[in-house]
Amino acid sequence: MLKIYKNLKGYIPHICVILVLIFAQVLTDLYLPTLMSDIVNTGIMKEDVNYILHMGGLMIGVAGIGIVCAVVAVMIGSRVAIGLGGILRSKIFRHVEKFSLHEFDKFGSSTLITRTTNDIIQIQTVTILIINMMLRAPLTAIGGIILAYREDKSLTIIFAIALPVLIAVIAIIMSRAMPLFKQVQKKLDKINLVLRENLTGIRVIRAFNRIGHENARFDEANQDLTRTYITVNRIMAFLMPVLMLALNVMQLSIIWFGSVRVDAGSMNIGALAAFIQYAALILINFIMLAMMFIFIPRAQAASERISEVLETAPEILDPAEPKHADGEQGYVEFRNVCFSYQGAERPALSGVSFSAKPGETTAIIGGTGSGKSTLVNLIPRFYDVDEGQVLVDGVDVREQSQKELRAKIGFVPQKAILFTGTITANLRYGKKDATDEEITHASEIAQASGFVGEMREGYDTVLAEGGLNLSGGQKQRLSIARALVRRPEIYVFDDSFSALDFKTDARLRAALKKETGDATVLIVAQRVGTVMGADRIIVLDDGKVAGIGTHEEMMKTCEVYREIVSSQLSEEELA
Structure with a gap:
């Protein structure tokens, strides 16, 4: 996908602004548990209502800044993703226009249409997610772990146990899903091919009374795609329950062991509340990453298919120094011409010579x-x-x-x-x-x-x-x-x-x-x-x-x- 994202050079200023906004949003998200801890320890424990109201107002203000940053980042990110889609569609169209008929024969019109439409939509979708989640989620997770460690070093061991398990589960599921997503794109090509042939050949189909046959062809392609989708979704269905189970087990462990430490006087209640919030932040952002990984395999398969088209060099190119005709205008001559189609067993033309004046x-x-x-x-x-x-x-x-x-x-x-x-x-x-x-x-x-x-x-x-x-x-x-x-x-x-x-x-x-x-x-x-x-x-x-x-x-x-x-x-x- 990195090859595809080289087309974002013109959007570097937009991406820089998004990075600043996301960083600001992460800071606000990480600051809120600290404020909550202060409210619990200073406001609630000491019954200081004015302090609670003051810090509560500050929390609302910080949360508001985070919301504004998030909304603006999403708006700019969407514009970048849509812009990338427009660039790719334009590039594919102009590149395909240069193809010789050999390249058209190699790809086929149906797959070129799918690659220019559906595949680019997949890339647009995942680009929005990458801009708004892939940057924010790791920053929030890492920042949350650091701040949680500052609150209580002993409880951080729970993260050290749970997070590697989650990463391993995500890696296993993705390794199974990736090949299937590649198959999905190819089977979409097949659907497009059958549908296109049906629409363009409808007169012939009706004239030969082959509507039933065409329905069977479409049903076969459709069911094949459906079966693949079901298999993929069954695999991906494990992801969210596993993550939610981990979130609940982690929070339960934090409350369990945290209450023991509070009872022993090793930890205050505010720190425990902040620790629970940091755990929730870390897990929520892992869930966001997992949601992204649902889309990334399809986008990866789509980007490979788009790159395949863009990297296919047209066979017929203009010479570096074209010659201008100085002979008789309209004179056509064939001199011992031989030509074969790709994969043909014998030449289509052999030793053809003539002139037309x-x-x-x-x-x-x-x-x-x-x-x-x-x-x-x-x-x-x-x-x-x-x-x-x-x-x-x-x-x-x-x-x-x-x-x-x-x-x-x-x-x-x-x-x-x-x-x-x-x-x-x-x-x-x-x-x-x-x-x-x-x-x-x-x-x-x-x-x-x-x-x-x-x-x-x-x-x-x-x-x-x-x-x-x-x-x-x-x-x-x-x-x-x-x-x-x-x-x-x-x-x-x-x-x-x-x-x-x-x-x-x-x-x-x-x-x-x-x-x-x-x-x-x-x-x-x-x-x-x-x-x-x-x-x-x-x-x-x-x-x-x-x-x-x-x-x-x-x-x-x-x-x-x-x-x-x-x-x-x-x-x-x-x-």
């Missing part, structure tokens, strides 16, 4: 799993190649800054992703200063202006999460319009026409050809009709290039392409 449309086609999407994901450097080079404007993408590289690319992913907000805000996502005319023009090219115009709010229509209030084809057209608004050097359409009907597809491609005449266009497609008019068709088969050429050339020279065409078009259409 400005003013031309390059289409990529192949069977499912042939590596089409993988190939275009290498252009904006979502992944780095294992061998070979991917060049944009004549410079290896690994030698360019990611920001500069991606500013040249208008990327339309296979799955259309839209964000909560208005249609206008979504279309301006790649170009903040886009005018209304540019947005309207891009929508017309993408064949989206028709359905947008039919909406009551038009371009001010608010989209639901993920664009759930739109059809698949509408989302794809808005995704295409978003790329067009940017007017980049390179357009990458990763199977972005799959949800469109043939008529809309044909109109959109015809409009695109006029709009993107000077740019480099790469189209990944499953339908032959989408790629037939391309200047260059690249056929992928099992991660390798099976052929490159025009439609007519591929029909003559590429068996794989002919098989794809014959599976989609009739002899009349081919003729």
Whole structure:
């Protein structure tokens, strides 16, 4: 957890103020038994009412100062803890934004969400406790023992016997609870994963009538978490009764042996009253520490998980001295590219070489799993190649800054992703200063202006999460319009026409050809009709290039392409 608390550097003045306030509160707590002893010995034993009232007023004043110090310390401590949570959330979010897709694959979105929310809340909670209890409790306990020793040395032996036993009990319980708290965090990840999949896949679940199956999955994860929580709480349940038993036994022992010493004249009644109060202070603060230890194991597990994310170095980094492209704008070239996913038995791409020039449309086609999407994901450097080079404007993408590289690319992913907000805000996502005319023009090219115009709010229509209030084809057209608004050097359409009907597809491609005449266009497609008019068709088969050429050339020279065409078009259409 010390790594996490290094983020509190900006709150050092606040922590110093808290230390002063806590020290003042401890002094007031320790001074009150001394005042009580004076009241008993001087006021009550001598029946001096004025002295009792005077010292009683002083006790109220001292207690009031302690209360004020405690309240202010808690307020400042809460602000520090909440501030730490904000810093950690911001750090995790910004760090995760730098991750390559490999790191996302390694962690998974569900655990990243849990670590950014639940884990940080655990740290915030324990930070408040540490600030307000971990500092105060030891100071009060040590001060109480010293002052109790001053009152009566013989009775202090009771503390020497009881406190080591309590510390041993706490250590044993914590050693059993710590591993289980780590399991709790992992099982929360599982709950989050099942819930997230259920919410995002609710249409599929209902369509396949798998609600019962999903309920069973959730119940299994929920019961697993519940069983672990019950086990942990059973262990922790021993802590408080043991501490309360120790408190009562200690106080009973003090009264027993103290009364013997008072009867023998070795100790006065005021000293015994003060000693009992010091014992109560010591035990109460041990209970406070024990309560903290209930939270510390979870916070420790949470801090390790957060540190794991923050200490994971992104694989894809900008070079120390980025090169600026001085070649032909929009020129894309693959040189003997090989790429494998982590843990894969064989490469996703092997020996891929081709070039795509400005003013031309390059289409990529192949069977499912042939590596089409993988190939275009290498252009904006979502992944780095294992061998070979991917060049944009004549410079290896690994030698360019990611920001500069991606500013040249208008990327339309296979799955259309839209964000909560208005249609206008979504279309301006790649170009903040886009005018209304540019947005309207891009929508017309993408064949989206028709359905947008039919909406009551038009371009001010608010989209639901993920664009759930739109059809698949509408989302794809808005995704295409978003790329067009940017007017980049390179357009990458990763199977972005799959949800469109043939008529809309044909109109959109015809409009695109006029709009993107000077740019480099790469189209990944499953339908032959989408790629037939391309200047260059690249056929992928099992991660390798099976052929490159025009439609007519591929029909003559590429068996794989002919098989794809014959599976989609009739002899009349081919003729």
